[in-house]
Amino acid sequence: MSGLFTEAHALAQDLADPLAHFRALFHIPQHQGRDQWYFCGNSLGLQPKSVRAALQQELDDWAAFGVEGHFHAKHPWMPYHTELRDLLAECVGAKPLEVVAMNSLTVNLHLLMVSFYRPTPTRPAIVIEQGAFPSDRYAVESQIRFHGHDPAECLIEVGADSDSGLVTEDALAQVMAEHGHRVALVLWPGVQYRTGQAFDLRAISVLGHTHGSKVGFDLAHAVGNLPLQLHASGADFAAWCSYKYLNAGPGAIAGAFVHERHATAALPRFNGWWGHRQDTRFKMGAEFQGSPGADGWQLSNPPILAMAPLRASLEIFQQAGIDALRRKSKALTGYLAALIAQELAGVIRNVTPADPERRGCQLSLQVLAGREAGRALFEHLMAEGVIGDWREPDVIRLSPTPLYNRFGDCYHAVRVIKQWADAR
Incomplete structure (x- = not known):
């Protein structure tokens, strides 16, 4: 030693x-x-050298093609987000249908909670871990209030062990045994940001579903860090940022996962035209027709200059495995x-x-x-x-x-x- x-x-x-x-x-x-001896990839990943060329390619295509870059760029902008699907799916253990790069983490959590936090008078509660990342807590509190409930009664926090400071899955199971009949959603981290504790996503999904609740994950500190197997986990949804271990740059475009079983479900959600079916999107019809899978949660056309760094980084992940x-x-x-x-x-x-x-x-x-x-x-x-x-x-x-x-x-x-x- x-x-x-x-x-x-x-x-x-x-x-x-x-x-x-x-x-x-x-x-x-x-x-x-x-x-530097750089140990901060959990907060901001380092810049891949290939990012500069990836961004320059899009700038050159914008200069050369103008609006026609949507169709004639080296990586055409119209379907650009679809070219990230396989890379993202491989990284998080999902099917391509189940993932999309869009927005930022907390925006995605809100959009997904529109669909998967559907409180009722008898089942209004959300379960999170005590000491959750503040943005998650803010989002959850505001969702509870938006639906007319009181966070003091409907936000259930699972406490940490007094000796270790860790939130055990046994503690979550005890909370669900007591309160599960009231729980509409379990929103849990893949990795707890302060302690670095990783959780068994499959076990938590099974626990939540056994008690009749939906289950979602904030994977900000887990994506690009752990092999996640999101599809196999059975989670209803997940969201993550891409500027930490995914090295996509400060404020990078985030990602979302929606399980395949919800791909064509008639779920309530906030609609935008990029979530409309691609084959009829430009017919400019008044009736929204959602794209199957995670694509249906998109609102606006993707920011190409923000997606290029993510693409460059995901290609490195694919090479490394x-x-x-x-x-x-x-x-x-x-x-x-x-x-x-x-x-x-x-x-x-x-x-x-x-x-x-x-x-x-x-x-x-x-x-x-x-x-x-x-x-x-x-x-x-x-x-x-x-x-x-x-x-x-x-x-x-x-x-x-x-x-x-x-x-x-x-x-x-x-x-x-x-x-x-x-x-x-």
Whole structure:
């Protein structure tokens, strides 16, 4: 075990890494003349070098063709979103019919809740985890109020374990056993943003459906991080952003999943003309005819300049393969976790599950000396070029991303923390 904490050991693992060459496909930010040790792919993924050419192609086609670019661009704009289907479906374990790139995450959650949160006087409640990402909580509260209900009575939060800080699936099962008859929707994360805890989507879908509720997932921290198998999960819907592990750029276009069983269902939804059937869309009829599958939830024509970076990144994911990325992720995150446990046991507490099956790339760390010390360590890491992020009240998140992070990055991150701890 002691041999883990050597630069030579880390370099040997990097030399043996079959995915090491993918790092060269990304721009790595610089710090004092060298590459940053970048651990923030869970917040903003790095830029693929192919993005510039992808954007330039669309700009060139706009310049050359004007409106005719909808039909004559290298990647014609009219069906552009359909060209992302197979790539997205492969990435999230869905059928092409079930996925679409559109809007932003919270917009998609609202649009999907229009269809899948249908409260009744006896079944008005939504279940989320305690400490959910604020945007999700805001969205859920506003949906409950929009339907004339009181969040104080109809928003049910599943509490975290007092010792581990994790929200267990057993706790969710207990809540559903008590309140399931009142629950219209379970909205759950694929990965909890603060702790990095990953959940069994299939088990949660079965639990929710057993109690008669719809089940949806916010996959912001799971997509591009874990093999998701969304179709097999049985979830009714899911939504995600694409600027984290999917590397599609700040504020990137998001994605949505609607299970195949709802592909042609007469569900209530907010309609827009790009959700209309493609074969009759331009007949400009007054009656809405929804496209089958997730396409039917679209509102407006897709933003091509926002979709081009996502396309470029998804092509890299296809080359690497999500299963191979997951294997490296387990090894890379496991190495960082082992170094922290070995070298920083009296300094750092890792609040992310120890079981590799219950986490993705992210480790969430607390400094044992308290919040102020934690904040001081975070500032020290940033000053030294170790780039993670801070989540209140006291968590430093480090996420070794398999497409571009190295074992050497993990070694140097722990080395910098040890230097800080020794100097205190």
